[in-house]
Amino acid sequence: MDSIELELSNSIKSDLIKNLNQITLDIQQIMGKIEHKGCCILNEFEQVHRVFSDLHMTAGSYYLNAYLSPFTDQFNEISTAVQHLSERNHGAIIAIERNDSLDSLIHSGTHINATLSCPLLESIFYPGSPLHDGAVLVKKNNLVSAGNVLPLSRAYTGKQKLGTRHRAAIGLSEISDALVLIVSEETGRISFSFKGELFPVHPGGLV
Known part of the structure; x- marks a missing residue:
């Protein structure tokens, strides 16, 4: 229970994989837009950052519960x-x-x-x-x-x-x-x- 590599639950795994796959698609779209001159991609970067940050916090919440529940x-x-x-x-x-x-x-x-x-x-x-x-x-x-x-x-x-x-x-x-x-x-x-x-x-x- 002392390792950051604590096993994730199946539901958390499924949610993270689903959203990470979407982020991968979004990044591929951004890469495609970079080829077009004059195309602003700031909004796309902001969206990817927002989703990734939300996933980071979701995983953090899961680990927090797992690390504390045996002790209180x-x-x-x-x-x-x-x-x-x-x-x-x-x-x-x-x-x-x-x-x-x-x-x-x-x-x-x-x-x-x-x-x-x-x-x-x-x-x-x-x-x-x-x-x-x-x-x-x-x-x-x-x-x-x-x-x-x-x-x-x-x-x-x-x-x-x-x-x-x-x-x-x-x-x-x-x-x-x-x-x-x-x-x-x-x-x-x-x-x-x-x-x-x-x-x-x-x-x-x-x-």
């Missing part, structure tokens, strides 16, 4: 909270402990030790909350603490410029098998970090 029964609570936070552009960072203990890897914030729930997560990350800038630590079905400081990544070499939340998520996943969910305060986009990499998530595919 509260996946739906996390998913619903993350969707609501995304819709409101409320930034969030949620570290879920898997096999590796995270106690020595983070700077502890405020101890909470409460059953994980959607309303609790949303209240913590509500703008203006004293704990909203830090990360919450989840162990199994409990929200252990909030306002935690995670180690920032020093090794990430991706092309995109990252904010502190994303660098912290990647930093923790570089030195542990933790999975860290992030909601961007600027865009509302959802992503997760695992094994030092960052993956987009489709909001509609979380539940």
